[in-house]
Amino acid sequence: MKMLRLAALLLAFASPVKAEIDIQTVTSPGGIKAWLIEDHNIPFTALEIRFRGGQSLDEPGKRGAVNLMAALIEEGTGDLDSPGFAKARDSLAASFSFNSDDDAVSVSARFLTENRDQAIDLLRRALVEPSFPDEAVERVRGQVLANIRSTEKDPGDLAGRKLRELTFGTHPYSTLGDGTAETVTALTRDDIVAAHKATLARDRIYVAAAGDISAADLGLMLDKLLSGLPETGAPIPDRAPFNLTGGVTVVDFPGPQSTILFGHEGMKRDDPDFFAASILNEIMGGGRFSARLMTEVREKRGLTYGIGSYLVGYDLAEMYMGQFATANGTAAEAIEVVRNEWKRMAEEGVTEEEVTKAKTYMTGSYPLRFDSNGAIANILVGMQMIGLSADYPKTRNDKVNAVTMEDLQRVAKRMYRPDDLRFIVVGQPEGLASTE
Structure with missing residues (x-):
């Protein structure tokens, strides 16, 4: 029933936003900066977090580590395995998603005001204390490998791979962040843990929220959610060369x-x-x-x-x-x-x-x-x-x-x-x- 209620609220707020976009700039007591648009008409909040760096932070020979790590964040934390985490999230009528691309690891969260504290606590556990259980690593690795095999037969993906190769030299942009069958197969759990520490750090956070939350409450919420992350992550690569010719x-x-x-x-x-x-x-x-x-x-x-x-x-x-x-x-x-x-x-x-x-x-x-x-x-x-x-x-x-x-x-x-x-x-x- 809670999931149905969330769906109804999402549909109710699917109409165009009225009047002006009034953005508040927020700084939490712990120094985390965010942008906020308050709207208390519906008891629902959307939260977006980006960690700059993303798949470009893969270590040499470890291509695909950040992509695999992001796919594993909600596969278990503490005493919760993957089904247990999903059950806890769904019982709160919350929605979480974790993704990565060339330049960022992205976290999207949607939750009802009445369940905000519990939803944020569960999300904090996933972000700060992911367990990366062996069973989940192998299962998700298999999904990634299946996707890689699929892209190797897709002409659009092949064109994109060739364009990157010709353009970006030895920069991380020169290859797809999914990795190759060889690199993904060779990744260990230690590689995934290292990717987590390299990417999810406080020195590269960007945050925005919209919905039923005040600036003061957002600041406190962000400190609770993100203060347990490492202070610094891996260095961002230099600008990419541009080698493409006519x-x-x-x-x-x-x-x-x-x-x-x-x-x-x-x-x-x-x-x-x-x-x-x-x-x-x-x-x-x-x-x-x-x-x-x-x-x-x-x-x-x-x-x-x-x-x-x-x-x-x-x-x-x-x-x-x-x-x-x-x-x-x-x-x-x-x-x-x-x-x-x-x-x-x-x-x-x-x-x-x-x-x-x-x-x-x-x-x-x-x-x-x-x-x-x-x-x-x-x-x-x-x-x-x-x-x-x-x-x-x-x-x-x-x-x-x-x-x-x-x-x-x-x-x-x-x-x-x-x-x-x-x-x-x-x-x-x-x-x-x-x-x-």
Whole structure:
């Protein structure tokens, strides 16, 4: 019944957030900083925690350790085994999830106000005192290995692996954080414990909360939850090199289609031209069917079902990327169309009509992201990690609208470099061969 009640509350708060996003900055008595949006209309709170570093902190030869560790956090603590932990969590109508990516270990928690203390105590035990029992290690290892085997047969994953390899040299970004069958098989419980100590530390915490909790209560709650973690973790790696050059890389893969990733170096999030770059990307390959790549590659020529581009911001590198799939016989033509659109953007820029439509879409869709406590907490913690200020939700649309045509024409020449585009083609494309 408690789980049904939580589900009902989640649905009740799934409507768009009203009025302004009023972010409070909170510092706990123990010095933990957090952002908070209070909303006492529903007795429910969403909590998001990020530990910077993530899978990039894997030790040499231990690739996949952080990924495996994050998957094991809720598999037991103290006298609770995996079923016991799940039963205790469910009895509180709470929801916890633990994930990792290249740059962070993420913790998401959802709980009712009436069960807050018990939920936080259970979460603290999982974070601070995970038991990593041998049975769970082997079971979850098997799941990870099955996933690795699956990705080795997926053309999109193969393209992503090759792109990382060509771009990032010996940096951790050059390989997937899942690890390989060899590295994951070789991981020991001691490796998992070491990964926990390296990543879940107080010197790299980012926190956001939204819902039925005051600033004072949030501060006390965070000290209770996180004070038992190590003070410092492993050093964050240096910025990644960017070795990707223009050309084509073909990875042979049987089948009627080619899956294609393409891109070159991107732009830092704090670059003064970032908003102009975002508008340009929306025009080139954003989420609307009127984007240039969709128009030219799909609508006019029927070469693909869908194509898009996006600015990618790792903590330690930036890329400007796109992807699509097409028949082997049309891969060369589609690539040429993309190159030509890149060149046209650099040489001709954009039109007033394109800019008006892109700005209208970007400013109109932005508030819709804040549609639940969970979404709000997730956005707020992400804002902190990329260095945005607490007033960003109130100023973001003004920043988009402030970009001028002159800005866009100038940034288009800087951002779009057709000769630097590298196309990773996984398939058996006709008339295409790898170039150096």
